[in-house]
Amino acid sequence: MKVQRWTRTSRLFTAGTGGVALALASVPLIFDPDVVQKLTNLLILVILAAMWNALAGYGGLLSVGQQAFIGIGAYGTVFFAGMGVSPYVAMLLAMVLAGAVSVPISLLALRLRAAQFAIGMWVIAEVISILVRLDKNLGAGTGISLIQMNQFAPNFRQAYTFWMALGFTVLFLAALFFLLRSSLGASLQAIRDDEDAARSLGVRVASRKRLLFVLAGFGCGAAGVLVVANTLFIEPGSVFSVQWSAYMIFMVLVGGLGTFEGPILGAILLFAIQTIFTQGGPWYLVGLGATAALVALVLPRGLWGTIEERLGLRLMPVGYRVVAPETKTETKVQASA
Amino acid sequence: MTLVNAIVQGIFLGAFYAVLACGLSIMFGVMRIINLAHGDVAVLGAYLAFVVVERTGASVFVAFAVAFPVMLALGYILQVTVLERSLKAGILTPLLATFGLSIVIQNLLLIAFSPDVRSLGGAAGVFTTASWQVTGELSISALGVLILVVAVILFGALQLFLSYTPAGWAMRATAEDADAAELVGIDSRAVYARATAIAVAIASLGGLFLGIRSAFDPASGPTQLIFAFEAVVIGGMGSLWGTLVGGIALGLAQTLGAQLHPEFSVLAGHLLFLAVLIARFGGGRLTLRVAR
Amino acid sequence: MTLLKVDQLDCRYGLLQAVRGVSFEVAQGEIVALIGANGAGKTTLLRAIAGAHRPHAGSVSFDGADVTRLPAHRRVSLGIALVPEGRRLFPSLTVEENLRVAAVGNRRGRWNVQAVLDVFPLLQPRRKMPAANLSGGEQQAVAIGRALMSNPRLLLLDEVSLGLAPVVVDAVYRSLANVISEGATVLLVEQDLTRALRVAGRVICMLEGHVVLEGAAQSLDRDRVVHAYFGLGGHAAGGASA
Numbered sequence: 001m002k003v004q005r006w007t008r009t010s011r012l013f014t015a016g017t018g019g020v021a022l023a024l025a026s027v028p029l030i031f032d033p034d035v036v037q038k039l040t041n042l043l044i045l046v047i048l049a050a051m052w053n054a055l056a057g058y059g060g061l062l063s064v065g066q067q068a069f070i071g072i073g074a075y076g077t078v079f080f081a082g083m084g085v086s087p088y089v090a091m092l093l094a095m096v097l098a099g100a101v102s103v104p105i106s107l108l109a110l111r112l113r114a115a116q117f118a119i120g121m122w123v124i125a126e127v128i129s130i131l132v133r134l135d136k137n138l139g140a141g142t143g144i145s146l147i148q149m150n151q152f153a154p155n156f157r158q159a160y161t162f163w164m165a166l167g168f169t170v171l172f173l174a175a176l177f178f179l180l181r182s183s184l185g186a187s188l189q190a191i192r193d194d195e196d197a198a199r200s201l202g203v204r205v206a207s208r209k210r211l212l213f214v215l216a217g218f219g220c221g222a223a224g225v226l227v228v229a230n231t232l233f234i235e236p237g238s239v240f241s242v243q244w245s246a247y248m249i250f251m252v253l254v255g256g257l258g259t260f261e262g263p264i265l266g267a268i269l270l271f272a273i274q275t276i277f278t279q280g281g282p283w284y285l286v287g288l289g290a291t292a293a294l295v296a297l298v299l300p301r302g303l304w305g306t307i308e309e310r311l312g313l314r315l316m317p318v319g320y321r322v323v324a325p326e327t328k329t330e331t332k333v334q335a336s337a
Numbered sequence: 338m339t340l341v342n343a344i345v346q347g348i349f350l351g352a353f354y355a356v357l358a359c360g361l362s363i364m365f366g367v368m369r370i371i372n373l374a375h376g377d378v379a380v381l382g383a384y385l386a387f388v389v390v391e392r393t394g395a396s397v398f399v400a401f402a403v404a405f406p407v408m409l410a411l412g413y414i415l416q417v418t419v420l421e422r423s424l425k426a427g428i429l430t431p432l433l434a435t436f437g438l439s440i441v442i443q444n445l446l447l448i449a450f451s452p453d454v455r456s457l458g459g460a461a462g463v464f465t466t467a468s469w470q471v472t473g474e475l476s477i478s479a480l481g482v483l484i485l486v487v488a489v490i491l492f493g494a495l496q497l498f499l500s501y502t503p504a505g506w507a508m509r510a511t512a513e514d515a516d517a518a519e520l521v522g523i524d525s526r527a528v529y530a531r532a533t534a535i536a537v538a539i540a541s542l543g544g545l546f547l548g549i550r551s552a553f554d555p556a557s558g559p560t561q562l563i564f565a566f567e568a569v570v571i572g573g574m575g576s577l578w579g580t581l582v583g584g585i586a587l588g589l590a591q592t593l594g595a596q597l598h599p600e601f602s603v604l605a606g607h608l609l610f611l612a613v614l615i616a617r618f619g620g621g622r623l624t625l626r627v628a629r
Numbered sequence: 630m631t632l633l634k635v636d637q638l639d640c641r642y643g644l645l646q647a648v649r650g651v652s653f654e655v656a657q658g659e660i661v662a663l664i665g666a667n668g669a670g671k672t673t674l675l676r677a678i679a680g681a682h683r684p685h686a687g688s689v690s691f692d693g694a695d696v697t698r699l700p701a702h703r704r705v706s707l708g709i710a711l712v713p714e715g716r717r718l719f720p721s722l723t724v725e726e727n728l729r730v731a732a733v734g735n736r737r738g739r740w741n742v743q744a745v746l747d748v749f750p751l752l753q754p755r756r757k758m759p760a761a762n763l764s765g766g767e768q769q770a771v772a773i774g775r776a777l778m779s780n781p782r783l784l785l786l787d788e789v790s791l792g793l794a795p796v797v798v799d800a801v802y803r804s805l806a807n808v809i810s811e812g813a814t815v816l817l818v819e820q821d822l823t824r825a826l827r828v829a830g831r832v833i834c835m836l837e838g839h840v841v842l843e844g845a846a847q848s849l850d851r852d853r854v855v856h857a858y859f860g861l862g863g864h865a866a867g868g869a870s871a
Contacts (some may be wrong), residue, residue: 112618130604130607290437293438507730
C-alpha cells in the first residue's frame with residue numbers, strides 16, 4: 001500500500017492556478033470599473049467561503065457570527081482612516097485588528113461546541129454591532145462613508161481595490177493550502193472525523209482549532225476591508241448582518257464542505273446567481289436557503305465532493321490518497337463484540 | 338421605586354422569553370439539537386394567528402386555538418421530513434438544515450405578508466391596555482400577569498406530563514438513551530416527532546405573545562431565536578425549569594440594563610449570556626496556548 | 630419448532646466486519662449460550678437480532694417471518710427482547726418507571742411490575758428510586774425485569790454477569806432460572822464458560838465473527854470448547870479468514 005498526495009492532474013492544476021492569478025491581475029487594465037467592482041465582489045466571496053470552510057470543514061466549527069470580523073474589518077478601516085492614516089494603511093491595520101480580536105474571542109468561543117458555538121458567535125457579533133451603533137463617531141446606526149478614498153480617481157481606486165482583493169485571495173488561499181499540507185492537516189482531519197478520539201490520541205485539538213479560528217478572523221476581516229473599499233459606504237445593519245453567514249453556508253455547502261476547491265466553486269456559483277438575479281428579492285433567498293438545507297441533507301459532500309468521489313479527481317493536493325496494491329489484504333482488526 | 342418597577346417588568350418580560358425558549362429547550366433536551374429556525378417558527382405562528390384575526394375578526398385567543406393544531410401538525414411534518422434525516426448525519430447537519438429553513442421561512446413570510454410591521458395587540462381586547470397602578474412608579478399590566486401565569490402553567494404541565502404519563506416516560510427514556518429505548522419497544526422516531534410537534538406549537542404561543550406585547554415582521558425570527566437560546570443557556574441546557582429561570586434572568590438583565598441607558602437593554606442580556614458561558618465553560622482555564 | 634433463524638448474517642462497522650456469514654437456528658423453549666472471546670462478534674450478533682444494528686447482508690427470521698428490515702421497537706412488539714450489555718437503564722427514571730415504560734401495549738402475559746418485583750424482591754424497596762442510584766446487581770435486575778415487561782417469546786441476554794460480584798451473579802442466575810422455567814426461549818452471551826455450559830442446552834462458539842463450534846452442552850467436552858474459544862488448532866468451520 002502506498003500513500004500519494006500529488007496526482008498528474010493536481011500538478012497541472014496547481015501550476016495553472018498561478019497562471020489564473022496572473023491573468024486575473026490584468027483585469028483592471030482591460031475591463032470597465034463596474035466589471036472590476038463585480039469581480040472584486042467575487043473575490044470577497046471566495047475569501048469568505050474559504051475561511052468559513054476552514055472553520056466548519058476542517059475544524060468542525062459552525063459559526064453563524066463571522067460577520068463580527070467582517071464588521072471589524074470594515075469599521076476598523078473607517079476608524080483608522082479617520083485618525084489620519086492613509087486609507088490603504090488603515091485597511092491593513094483593520095485587517096490586523098480583526099485578526100487580533102479573534103484571539104481573545106477564541107478563548108471563550110472555542111470552549112463551546114456545536115450549537116453553543118454557532119449561536120455564541122452570533123451573539124458576539126451582535127454585541128460588537130451594538131457597540132458600533134453606540135459610537136457616534138462611527139455614524140451610529142445610520143452608516144458612514146470612507147470619504148478619504150475620494151482623493152483617488154475612481155478608475156485607479158477600483159483597480160487598487162481589485163488588486164488588493166486578488167492579493168488577499170491568493171494570500172489566504174495559500175495560507176490555508178500550506179496549513180492543510182503541513183502536519184496540521186492530518187491532525188485537523190482527525191479532529192473532524194472524531195474530536196474525542198483525536199484528543200485521546202494526543203492531538204492538541206484546542207490549539208489546532210485556534211489556529212483556524214484566528215486565520216478565519218484575519219480572512220473575514222480582510223473581506224470586510226474589501227467591502228468598504230469596494231462600496232465606500234457601510235452601515236452596521238448590513239456589514240454585521242447574519243446574511244453574510246447565510247451566504248457563507250450556502251457557498252461552502254453547495255460547493256463542498258471540507259474540500260479545498262469546493263468553496264471556490266460555491267463562490268463562483270453564488271456570484272453567478274447574484275449576477276443573473278440582479279434584483280435579488282425574497283424568492284432568490286428562498287432558493288438559496290432551500291438549496292443549502294437540501295444539500296446538507298442529501299448531498300453532504302457538496303458538488304465538488306461528489307465530483308471528486310465519482311471521478312477520483314483531485315485538483316489541489318491538500319489531502320492524501322491511499323493507492324491500494326493489487327492483492328487485497330484483510331485487516332485482522334475486529335470491532336468490539 | 339423605578340428599580341422595583343424595572344424588576345417587575347423584567348419578570349414579565351422574562352416569562353415571555355421562557356415561553357419562547359420552552360420549545361427550544363424541549364428539542365435540545367430530547368434530541369440534542371438546536372433548531373435555528375425556532376424564532377421563525379414562532380413568528381410564523383404569530384402570522385397564522387394574524388391571518389385568522391384578519392379574516393374572521395375573532396379575538397387573538399380564538400385565533401390561537403385555530404393556529405395551535407396547525408402548528409402541531411407543522412412541527413410533526415418538520416420532524417419527519419427534515420430533522421429526522423439530519424439527525425443521522427452528525428452534529429452539524431441539523432444546524433445547517435435548520436439555518437437554511439430559517440431563511441426559507443423568513444422570505445416566504447416576506448412574500449406573503451410584505452415587510453410591514455404587524456401587531457396582534459388590537460385583537461387582544463382588554464389584555465393590551467388593562468393595568469393596575471400600584472403606586473406612582475409601579476404598574477402591573479394585565480398582559481404581563483397573563484404571560485407569567487401561562488408560563489408557570491406551561492412549565493408545570495410539561496413537568497406533570499414528563500413525570501406521570503407513559504408518553505412522558507417514553508420521552509425521557511428516549512432523551513437519555515434512544516438506542517436502549519428502541520430496545521424496550523419505544524418508537525424513538527415517533528417520540529421525536531411528538532417532541533418537535535409540541536416544541537413548534539409552544540413556539541407559536543411565544544409568537545402570539547410577541548405579537549400582543551409588541552409587533553413583528555418577517556425578519557423578527559432571528560432575534561427571537563437568540564433571546565430564546567440565551568434563556569436556555571442561562572438556565573442550563575436541557576433543564577426545563579432552568580429555562581424558566583433563565584428566561585426571567587434574561588428579562589431582568591434587559592430591563593435593568595435599560596435603566597442605565599435605553600441602548601443597553603439588549604446588550605445587557607447578551608453580556609449576561611456570555612458571562613454565563615464563560616462561567617460554565619471557561620472557568621479558570623482561560624489560558625492561551627499558541628499553536629506549535 | 631424454529632423460533633429464530635439467522636441466515637448468512639454479515640455485520641459491519643464501517644470497514645470492520647464484526648459478524649461474518651453467521652447462520653443458526655433456535656427452537657422454541659431452547660436455552661442457547663453464545664460464547665467466544667472479546668471481539669468475537671457476539672454482542673453485535675445479539676444487537677442485529679434485536680434490531681439495534683442494521684446488518685450488511687443476510688437475514689433474521691422470527692417465528693417464520695423475515696424481520697431483517699424491522700426497527701428494534703417493532704421486533705419488541707413481536708416478542709424479541711434484549712437485555713443490552715452494560716444494562717443501559719434510563720438513569721433519571723425510577724425503577725418503576727424504567728419497568729413501566731417498557732410495557733408494550735399489544736403484548737399481554739404473565740409479566741407486569743408486580744411479577745417482576747416478585748422475582749427480584751431486592752427491587753421492592755427501591756421502586757421509587759432513580760435507576761442511577763442503584764447498585765450494579767440491582768441495576769442488572771431492573772434491566773432483566775425491563776426486558777420481561779414486554780412478555781417476550783425470545784429473551785436475549787448480553788453478559789448479564791459482567792461487573793457483578795460472584796454472589797450477585799449467582800442471585801441473578803437463580804432468578805433467571807425462574808424465568809426460564811416459565812418456558813421462555815433464551816439466547817445468552819456469557820463469558821463464564823462453566824456457567825454457560827451449565828445453564829444452556831446448546832452452545833454456539835464464535836471466533837472473529839464466525840461460528841466455529843456448535844453443539845449440545847452435554848456432548849461438548851471442555852477442551853474442544855476452549856480450543857474453539859481461543860482459535861487454537863484449525864477449525865474447518867471458518868478459521869480460513871485468518
